[in-house]
Amino acid sequence: MTVISELVAALAPEKVLTDPDVTDSYARDRTFLEPGRPLAVVLAHTRDDVVAVMRWATEHRVPVVPRGAGTGLAGGATAVEGCVVLALHKMTAIRELSPADETAVVEPGVITADLDRAAREHGLMYAPDPSSYEISTIGGNLATNAGGLRCVKYGVTRDSAMGLEVVLADGRVINTGRRTVKGVTGYDLTGLFVGSEGTLGVITAATVRLRRAPSVYPATIAAEFTSLRDAASAVSAIIAAGCQPSLMEMLDRNTLKAIDDWRNIGLEDSTRAMLIAQSDAVDGPAVSERMAELCTANGAAFVAVSSSAQEAEELIGVRRMAYQAKERLGKCLVEDVCVPRSLLPDMIEKIEAIAVKYDVLITTVAHAGDGNLHPVFIFDHALTEPPPQVWAAADELFRETLRMGGTLTGEHGVGLLKRRWLALETGPVTEEIHHGIKRVFDPLGILNPGKAI
Amino acid sequence: MTVISELVAALAPEKVLTDPDVTDSYARDRTFLEPGRPLAVVLAHTRDDVVAVMRWATEHRVPVVPRGAGTGLAGGATAVEGCVVLALHKMTAIRELSPADETAVVEPGVITADLDRAAREHGLMYAPDPSSYEISTIGGNLATNAGGLRCVKYGVTRDSAMGLEVVLADGRVINTGRRTVKGVTGYDLTGLFVGSEGTLGVITAATVRLRRAPSVYPATIAAEFTSLRDAASAVSAIIAAGCQPSLMEMLDRNTLKAIDDWRNIGLEDSTRAMLIAQSDAVDGPAVSERMAELCTANGAAFVAVSSSAQEAEELIGVRRMAYQAKERLGKCLVEDVCVPRSLLPDMIEKIEAIAVKYDVLITTVAHAGDGNLHPVFIFDHALTEPPPQVWAAADELFRETLRMGGTLTGEHGVGLLKRRWLALETGPVTEEIHHGIKRVFDPLGILNPGKAI
Known part of the structure; x- marks a missing residue:
């Protein structure tokens, strides 16, 4: 019996895909990274399928790459040569949803927005909302500790993860x-698995925290600034005034220009940045008026304030166009650095300087309330990977970020893409600890080898 | 040179205490547990002192028990025979406090309430508030992942810990x-150290998150119920209505009786439970009126609503008397179970049944919004440790908690006190992982041996 036929025997033939044309479509995420060739793809339907795969993989020393929807931006789910891609998107059960306890027990293949919608039927919400939330899975969100737009008020995925079922x-x-809600028995293994990018175990279910859904539409403002520093001052003022925005995004001129070229939003020549902020509080309209005043007081040239759900949707719509607008310009290396919030304007100015120095087009959107920036390095559609000047620019970006006390990745993960800079942030002793922990969970090194640490 | 004289040489004579009368006072926490005799107590003033102790301890294989203020309730800081107690309460610097980033960098000996007060000078707060927060240290809070009264709105200590400096x-x-605020580079070692009770390393500084301080006094209600189920229904109704209380405490009849016997609060014969809730929101007075209505609608016999800061203080004052009132009745075994919030009334009824079955006086206060209960088993002042029927009652409590899907300890930690029940909650595979992680950080087993895992 071949190694693969043993796997087929342990599962069912239709769950094991080996046709290279099919397996190749499970080998990539949203990066440009060229994957290795998988031995097979397993479509897991149950926890027992995952158990069978891991037993088999341990017996035969076969690397396993767990995969959600493949929407990752760091290569965490990129196939390695000779691996089994363990696809979890068929495990879509919401096993439980308890309005009284404000918790749900979900399988990893549940689409993030589907869980949110299921919660809203009970007046609740699932707060973490990565931009990909209509297509990403909870399992992938947990593996990367995904962030999102609402993080500024509700925290990241880890803050909503209470417990996990994990196949080792x-x-x-x-x-x-x-x-x-609370509990301190033993070490925080839940927190350890969240963000570990499939290198420590395979999450087959999660108990997640739900929250009361806001009862009103999010009151929204969009402010245009002729200076980045002014926009950043407005961010600080809004936070300092205790407005508690439920979203606060900043778009730089290059991003606005890309959107304007595509959809004509009437961009003024003098506009350097746009700030979009929302409040989902009961007194949201009053809070949004206050936020608008603070933008004006900090030099905004123009501020729009929503007076209806539809207007709010239109204002935030500009933000939603950002990524697609950029993809029209070329291939994208999407970065994800995060700095202390007060250094946001310094970082944006540094990015502009790097763009000039290396002659690279960089467009930047920031989750401004979190200090989390997404500089997107745009390069020629015809190239298969970023040219040297893009890597050089990215290298300078990372080093500058760390000098400012920031981190390489706020919410996308290290994956493959950021591994070469990892040691700069963690240092050798922490690296040694990371590998020590890895060996406790995965002594044979078969779980998503070469990723994350 | 003796082992101790080497330690003295590495530090300074005044930092190393060896007089048994003195060291004994550093050997205990707030439990009745009889400690081992320490070889010495080190009063660390700097990170380098901690480094020197750990180097020396590694060289000589001496166990080290890190200690904050000794306010723990689970024996986490109880000295073991022949150890060095590493006292960190002299490391009291607030190294940084950044209002713009809403962060502080603090040393482990800072008193919790002192950090909160320092933050309030800038319109900020440090949210975690264990009941001991006027005497407990941040280091101890981090080591136990301490909870508190405001957790129901602001989360536990781990939710405020962004980064740590740790001596291995x-x-x-x-x-x-x-x-x-965000960051996903590498495994979540911060979360792993928080709650590890000094078994993985010694925290010598923490970067903690601050939050905007409420601008108003907390609007407060106190409701009396003739039925526990009614009180629990009121809790559920308040949560379901989205009131977001910043505190929600339930006191059972035995607790109220202990307070009434001491301070005469005019307790009615028919009162079975009191619910105290606060809102620190801008519209707190309106929210408190709403919470009062929900109590009435769920059968409250009487509801008081604060109309001033002083009245609010008086209403919450009853809760503050609880522990002292109990200590008058006898020695206390303080437990800390946590159940899904919807099972709170079942748990309280079970506790009452256990009290009858084992003929033990149990008084219970609950952080009702979290499902976290503090049943206090009261026994004779003359005894040095709980009599067998108290242990039998506690044993049944723990097993019942786990049957309900709860946890042994919501916020106090496992320490020594709950170790014998630990395996019931974690199971053998997780135990194996705990010990594997322990070996990565502490291969010689010198850090707080015999605790937590």
């Missing part, structure tokens, strides 16, 4: 964490 | 986490 590298199953 | 068992220093 050898096929054993553990339950981490709990179903309660 | 061998004296090497690492920095975990970051100074930014």
Whole structure:
């Protein structure tokens, strides 16, 4: 019996794909990274399927790359040569949803927005909302500790993860964490698995925290500034005034220009930045008026304030166009640095200087309230990977970020893409600890090898 | 040179205490647990002192028990025989406080309430507020992942910990986490150290998140119920209505009776439970009226609503008397179970049944919004430790908690006190992982041996 036929026997033939044309479509994420060739793709339907794969993989020392929807931006789910891609998108059960406890137990293949919609039927919400939330899975969100636009008020994915069911590298199953809001028994394994990019175990279910859904549409403002520093001052003023925005995004001129070229938003020549902020509080309209005043007081040239749900949707719509507008300009290397919020304007100015120095087009959107920036390095559609000047520019960006006390990745993960800079942030002792922890969970090194750490 | 004289030489004579009368006072926490005799107590003033202790301890294989203020309730800081107690309460610097980034960098000996007060000078707050916050240290709070009364709105200590400076068992220093709100580089070592009860490393500084301080006094209600189920229904109704209380405490009849016997609060014979709730929102008075209505609608016999800061203080004052009132009745075994919030009334009824079955006086206060209960088993002042029927009652409590999907400890930690029940919650595979992680950080097993895991 071949190694693969043993896998087929342990599962079912239709769950094991080996046709290279098919497996190739499961080998990539949203990056340009060229994957290795998978031995097979397994479509797991149940936890027991995952157990069977991991037992088999341990027996035969086959690397396993867990995969959600493949919407990752760092190469975390990129196939490695000779691996099994363990696709979890068929595990879509919401096993439980308890309005009384404000919790849900979900499988990894549940689409993020589907969980949010299921919660809203009970007046609740699932807060984490990565930009990909209509197509990304909860499992992928957990693996990368995904952020999103609402993080500024509600925190990241880890803040909503209470407990996990995890299949270990050898096929054993553990339950981490709990179903309660608080709990301090044992080490925080839940937090450890979240963000570990499939290198420590395969998450087959999660108990997540739900929150009360806002009862009103998010009151929204969009402010245009002729100076980045003014826009950043407005951000600080809004935070300092205790407005608690539920979203606060900043778009630089290059981003606005890309959107304007595509959809004509009437961009003024003098506009250097746009700030879009929302409040989902009960007194949201009053808060949004206050935020608008603070923008004006900090030099905004123009501020629009929504007076209806539809207007709010139109104002935030500009932000939603950003990524597609950029993709029209070329291939994108999407970065994800995060700095202390007060250094946001310094970082944006640094990015502009880097763009000039290396003659690279960089467009930047920032989750301004979090200090999390997405500089997108745009390069020729015809190239398969970024040219040297883009890598050089990215290298300078990362080093500058770390000098400012920031981090390489706010919400996308290290994956493959940021591994070569990882040691600059963590240092050798932490690296040694990371690998020590990895060995505790995965002594054979078969779980998503070469990623994250 | 003796082992201790080497330690003295590495530090300074006044930092190393060896007089048994003195060291004994550093050997205990707030439990009744009888400690081992420490070899010495080190009063660390700097990170370098901690480094020196850990290098020396590694060289000589001496166990080290890190200690904050000794306010723990689970024996986490109880000295073990022949150890060095590493006292961190002299490391009291607030190294930085950034209003713009809403962060502070603090040393472990800072008193929790002192950090909160320092933050309030800038319109900010440090949210975690264990009941001991006027005497507990940040280091101890981090080691136990301490909870508190405001958790129901602001989360536990881990939710405020962004990054740590940690001295490892061998004296090497690492920095975990970051100074930014978001960040996903590497495994979540910050979360792992928080709640690890000094078994993985010694925290010598923490970057913590501050939040905007409420601009108003917390509008407060106190409601009396003739039925526990009614009180619990009111809790659920308040949560479901989206009131977002900043505190929600339930006191059972035994607790109220203990307070009434001491301070005469005019307790009615029919009162079975009191619910105290606060809102620190801008519209707190309106929210508190709404919470009062919901109490009435769910059968409250009487509801008081504060109309001034002083009245609010008086209403919450009853809760503050609870622990002292109990200590008058006897020695206390303080427990800390946590159940899914919807099972709070079931748990309270179970506790009442256990009290009858084992003929033990149990008084219970609950952080009702979190499902976190503090049943206090009261026994004779003359005894040095709980009599068998108290342990039997506690044993049944723990098993019942786990059957309900709860956890042994919501916020106090496992320490020594709950170790014998630990495996019931974690299971053998997770235990194996805990010990594997422990070995990565502390291969010689010198850090707080016998605790937490």
